Amino acid sequence: MARVVVNVMPKPEILDPQGKAVTGALTRLGFAGVSVRQGKRFELEVDGELSEERLAEVHRAAETLLANPVIETFEVRVEAGRGDQQVAVETAEAAPAGAH
Amino acid sequence: MVSRIGVVTFPGSLDDVDALRAIRLSGGKPVPLWHASDSLDDVNAVILPGGFSYGDYLRCGAIARFAPIMTELIKEVEAGLPVLGICNGFQILCEAHLLPGALIRNDVRTFVCTDQDLRVESIDTPWTCDFQPGQQINIVLKNGEGGFVADADTLRRLEGEGQVTFRYINGNPNGSFHDIAGICNERGNVVGLMPHPEHNVDPLTGPTTDGTLVFRSVVGFLAAKV
Numbered sequence: 001m002a003r004v005v006v007n008v009m010p011k012p013e014i015l016d017p018q019g020k021a022v023t024g025a026l027t028r029l030g031f032a033g034v035s036v037r038q039g040k041r042f043e044l045e046v047d048g049e050l051s052e053e054r055l056a057e058v059h060r061a062a063e064t065l066l067a068n069p070v071i072e073t074f075e076v077r078v079e080a081g082r083g084d085q086q087v088a089v090e091t092a093e094a095a096p097a098g099a100h
Numbered sequence: 101m102v103s104r105i106g107v108v109t110f111p112g113s114l115d116d117v118d119a120l121r122a123i124r125l126s127g128g129k130p131v132p133l134w135h136a137s138d139s140l141d142d143v144n145a146v147i148l149p150g151g152f153s154y155g156d157y158l159r160c161g162a163i164a165r166f167a168p169i170m171t172e173l174i175k176e177v178e179a180g181l182p183v184l185g186i187c188n189g190f191q192i193l194c195e196a197h198l199l200p201g202a203l204i205r206n207d208v209r210t211f212v213c214t215d216q217d218l219r220v221e222s223i224d225t226p227w228t229c230d231f232q233p234g235q236q237i238n239i240v241l242k243n244g245e246g247g248f249v250a251d252a253d254t255l256r257r258l259e260g261e262g263q264v265t266f267r268y269i270n271g272n273p274n275g276s277f278h279d280i281a282g283i284c285n286e287r288g289n290v291v292g293l294m295p296h297p298e299h300n301v302d303p304l305t306g307p308t309t310d311g312t313l314v315f316r317s318v319v320g321f322l323a324a325k326v
Contacts, residue, residue: 017205070202
């Protein structure tokens with residue numbers, strides 16, 4: 001099992017009204033001098049060993065469905081090992097439990 | 101023979117019933133089609149209606165574009181089947197690459213619902229042949245993601261080849277490049293537009309009945325072909 005992340009962003013020349021709205025809200029909150037562009041992050045849990053072919057398949061999936069290459073760019077990244085992630089997940093889950 | 105015109109219902113389609121009604125009022129035989137079917141039921145033309153297919157998840161039209169019926173539709177488009185995409189249907193046609201460009205969130209960042217003035221820029225399609233060239237019409241526009249974008253080469257080609265079918269006039273409501281409200285493919289059989297002609301077919305429910313001409317166009321086109 002491996003985790004592959006696909007990050008999708010609107011192309012630089014494409015207007016990003018969501019990013020603009022977020023930028024506006026941040027400015028109103030006093031976070032001046034930041035400009036936001038909003039994208040999407042997909043986490044794919046891939047069964048079996050992550051071979052070159054499997055990775056190429058994820059790339060094709062990103063190109064076919066996850067991103068629209070007419071208006072978006074995407075990058076495919078392989079996440080760090082399984083052990084690290086379990087630690088991260090447990091930490092995240094522990095926080096709300098401790099707050100009770 | 102009365103032309104059979106199909107309307108595809110996807111999960112989340114809203115305006116399929118209005119489109120079916122518009123076909124009936126314009127002299128065609130409306131045929132409801134289901135997204136999960138792999139048959140077009142021998143219809144003579146197809147409308148992809150407005151709405152929020154698959155809840156607009158991922159991107160508008162991105163998931164509907166891979167519905168089973170789309171495989172058959174894409175095949176028939178190559179054979180010349182007249183297809184009209186209205187609003188969400190236009191988005192589906194762009195996602196399927198049956199039309200160039202894409203539709204993004206309105207630049208005004210709000211949902212827009214208005215009686216919109218348009219100019220018919222091309223009557224060389226099965227869906228516009230009953231209009232007068234340059235005819236000015238008023239049809240309701242209602243969408244959140246209606247901003248038409250395309251790269252410079254595509255825009256040049258659309259303008260140069262007469263593939264801009266409808267243009268917004270008296271104000272651009274959503275930031276569409278070149279005020280483009282609707283386009284067609286190179287062959288002209290596939291047309292997509294953001295405004296909703298199916299809502300402007302009855303004086304009881306709209307300020308104009310300008311939308312009727314879209315449906316009369318295709319009914320007339322198909323009758324002349326037989």
